[in-house]
Amino acid sequence: MERDSLSSNNTNKQSLTPGDLTWDRFIYPRGTKSQKTIDGYIEAIAIGAQFPPVKIQKVFNYPDADGGQTTEATLIIDGIHRWSAFKEKGIKEILAIEFKNQPIDYQENKTALLLESAKCNTSHGDRLSPNDKKRIARDIASSDPECRYTESSLAEKLGVSQQTVNAWITDIRTRQRTNRASIIIRLSRLGWTQEKIAETTKMTQGRVAQIINNTSFGKINNLLAQGRDMEYIASHYNMELALAWALRLEGKTDQEKFKELEWGLRTWDQWNFNECDERFGDDWPGRIPAQLVAHTLFYFTKPGDLVLDPMAGGGVVPDVCLAFERKCHAFDLAPSDSRPEIEYHHWDPQKGTWPVTKKPDLIFFDPPYYTKKAKEYEEKANANTPSISSYTKEDYERFFKNFFTLAHKNVKPATTLAFLNADWRDFESTPALEVKSCKSITIFDYHRLLSETGWEIIHRIECPLSSERLTGNMVQNMQDKRILGTIGRTLLIAKKVLTQT
Ligand SMILES: C[S@@+](CC[C@H](N)C(=O)[O-])C[C@H]1O[C@@H](n2cnc3c(N)ncnc32)[C@H](O)[C@@H]1O
Structure with missing residues (x-):
């Protein structure tokens, strides 16, 4: 599923039993729920306050509780505190709107759901803390080695500047780039032509040539001189140990x-x-x-x-x-x-x-x-x-x-x-x-x-x-x-x- 293909909202309201909804920790953008907020909502319910509907999404290909079989589920993607207050108060019906009106593949859309959830939380209620946003950006960058989510798209969803996202994830992206570079360098050293490397790594031949000609691991000797071992050096560059040794022995x-x-x-x-x-x-x-x-x-x-x-x-x-x-x-x-x-x-x-x-x-x-x-x-x-x-x-x-x-x-x-x-x-x-x-x-x-x-x-x-x-x-x-x-x-x-x- 492409990055932004889930962005449109479906505003059909429906009533659900709170117990039918699943709270998925991966797509929940905060570190923890706030009991203070939940208690505040419970008090408000007691005096008859009305709340906006929570946002949900039906999914398939969802791991069951044992993590074995896959199943279907209705995930709550916005309104966790409202939903928790309703459950604690014993209220049987909760008003919900769907994000997409079709069930979607959970495995393929996990990251998109997390981003949608984060986006909702940037604009209302308990706003996401900078730390929560940073964690989300880093989780997404780590699970996205192909860099499908650019710094600017993450910045837009999280409501922060591109420079901020850049500062949060730059080390991850550098390692990912180095990792790809290390694969290319390994293949090149083993005698693969640039054309064949490009074909295998799905990169342009120009980019492959650039990596082969410009990547330098000159700091290996400095790191050795500082007493770092080869495992440290390999993980520092996110390369396999054998390549780190090859560079050292060159x-x-x-x-x-x-x-x-x-x-x-x-x-x-x-x-x-x-x-x-x-x-x-x-x-x-x-x-x-x-x-x-x-x-x-x-x-x-x-x-x-x-x-x-x-x-x-x-x-x-x-x-x-x-x-x-x-x-x-x-x-x-x-x-x-x-x-x-x-x-x-x-x-x-x-x-x-x-x-x-x-x-x-x-x-x-x-x-x-x-x-x-x-x-x-x-x-x-x-x-x-x-x-x-x-x-x-x-x-x-x-x-x-x-x-x-x-x-x-x-x-x-x-x-x-x-x-x-x-x-x-x-x-x-x-x-x-x-x-x-x-x-x-x-x-x-x-x-x-x-x-x-x-x-x-x-x-x-x-x-x-x-x-x-x-x-x-x-x-x-x-x-x-x-x-x-x-x-x-x-x-x-x-x-x-x-x-x-
Ligand atoms: C003794 S292992 C090689 C171990 C390797 N030297 C190492 O140290 O990891 C033999 C390999 O032959 C492969 N093999 C067996 N029959 C094959 C065939 N007809 N064509 C290609 N590979 C085959 C197996 O998949 C297995 O990985």
Whole structure:
């Protein structure tokens, strides 16, 4: 609903029972009701005073008392003190006029109703205090990141000057602008063209260019010098922590970046990282440690290289690319709203679609480890575009054969493929001696599929999973049944086999 489309009044008077009306705290413009005013009205009623009708609005899509289902309601938008006095006095009928004579969608019109309520309260009765008006202006600005309500429209409704509204909400609007700016800067640093950023953020290309060229976060070093931590700095600029780190680390060497992030650089092909680093990526089923990605970038790419992450999940690869100044193109079938850098794509390599426009230097491929976390991935997918974790074993293996073939066809001769996976067996219920190779998928199978599709393995890096995720009881049960657990996880690094000419 557009900003001013609710402004006309309908003056049909009607009688209602006070108990039928709902007092909605969100659209009530004051901090509290005034008992003094109510008592004054009760005295006036006692001596036969007449009051103007209250103003109401019928709504649908209104949350019920438990906040669960939605329902219909008649909201009181002006005359709370009169209505309270009538209720306290036990008066059965109250005269009301409707704001709009049609029921309206509450969720879509919440802010407009609050403004109408505020407008009524600027001109009569207990006028709104400056503090109430300020709170309303700030609530509206916070819930309106697209800035549909301008300073002048708020000033007009609240009966104050534009400068006053400006002073009340300037910090909110600055953060909102910076937030949008931070999204644009993130995408630009990951290698997105201005045209594509404009299309995604629904801004003009000129505005995008202006933000990329003129936004400066020069004060980060000052804030660090004042002893502020990175969480403070990120929230000060209303940007994600990963971007704040990227700005802080800009221009440093990879080794200096490892040091500042307090990540010890591993020299050998055994990368144990028990915990995920909360600074990079979102909480996501199967999230991998940022350090694992950083080591892959360190050994197999250089700054400015382009990384493709076909199944990006919670975005740890783009975040680490940002910090290590690599470009990144990321996809997933369930991209989250907060991560515009992850584009929707459902990989079905049998169809032969390769959605990537530029040839990557590295593919960092972290697919589901067959049915591990299948339930979580399936909740994010849908029946027509399923997660590969719901495939049969044969289809799952076929998927990789087709994917590796498609990738081989579409990348540069020098592109590196980093493929992360783990042995899969039904290990929780099968004793070690009874495991059948036809029921398992192991790293040897992926090795075979890569070889069959024109890739050769140049490194095998062990990145074990943490064993702590199993409870004491589970471990006891495994030992009793002589089940051998799997915590191995392997990163295979492959290059294209080049045909000799
Ligand atoms: C192991 S998770 C990736 C985790 C990610 N590296 C992280 O650290 O957050 C695998 C991802 O593959 C995605 N996926 C599974 N099948 C897919 C398909 N056919 N096309 C696109 N994405 C798929 C899932 O949605 C899931 O996010």
